[in-house]
Amino acid sequence: MREFLKTKGFKMTPQRELIFRSFFELDRHVSVDELYDKVRQQDNTIGYSTVWRNLKLICKVGLAEEVNLGDGVTRYDRVTQGPHGHLYCLQCKELVEFDVEPVLEFLTVAADEHKFAPDGIKIEIQGHCAKCRKANKKKARPVDQPAAKRLAEKRP
């Protein structure tokens, strides 16, 4: 890593070392705040801006990319294999990935038809994960009598 950065003209520091290591250890899709918290557990003198800058750096050297899910916080997604889609639970914010290989061809053609030169694609499905739905059902049942009644009445 030190060598890799050196070739790109960046220096290694204890803070950077810790931030990089923590980022790659952690699950993907971390926000600045999340990584900041994690890093702080090891060294509570590290500044927020240093974490932010190093996440940007990780992106700049191509090891991660920013992900925006429209909830106001930028997440950093480690670049691994190929492109993938995201299943984003609106309730618990869990983010799981899924393979999109089968639709790549179609999208490429679509871009082509519009004479568009694609740089990247983004495929997201927002909804509710199994866990949250189960939890909701349990909670809703006992109190949702009115709804149940309404439903029943509508069925002739």
Next chain:
Amino acid sequence: MREFLKTKGFKMTPQRELIFRSFFELDRHVSVDELYDKVRQQDNTIGYSTVWRNLKLICKVGLAEEVNLGDGVTRYDRVTQGPHGHLYCLQCKELVEFDVEPVLEFLTVAADEHKFAPDGIKIEIQGHCAKCRKANKKKARPVDQPAAKRLAEKRP
């Protein structure tokens, strides 16, 4: 429109009238600022927050939805027919739509496999539109000798 809103419990006002009308006349994917500017041409007393609130209202009643392209500004996309994808030019910010009907089935299955209940999908291709690429090529050619040279040297 007045009636439609009334049934949902909202009142009609001159400002709302103008804002709604302008939004539907305007091209899709407008930001608050853009709509604010347009509306201001008719009535320069309307406040920014009123425009913002009414765009939110248009979404709430299901006539539009927010679009986030990760460039920091929220746009409002009129809901028309079915779901569609976006080709987003990183340079001129142009946004063109394309049909995604053929991939819907695949995505539904993908969500299903993860026991995800989808509420919405988002498909974006970011890149450069034909116009921008053409413009770039014209500008780049005369000065990009170094790059061309570099390329030539790398080819053995």
Next chain:
DNA sequence: ATTGAAAATGAAATTCGATTTCATTTGGCT
């Protein structure tokens, strides 16, 4: 037509994540 409660408006203030500034320290080099 009058009236009163609820909703809407406009200006200003606030929020909050992202980004920049700046004084100081540090890493990697000769």
Next chain:
DNA sequence: AGCCAAATGAAATCGAATTTCATTTTCAAT
């Protein structure tokens, strides 16, 4: 050891989104 560009941390700034609040307006019931 000594230089200098890069890196750091704290604080300041930015900007879009959202809220607050005093005032006005809508509209349904009188």
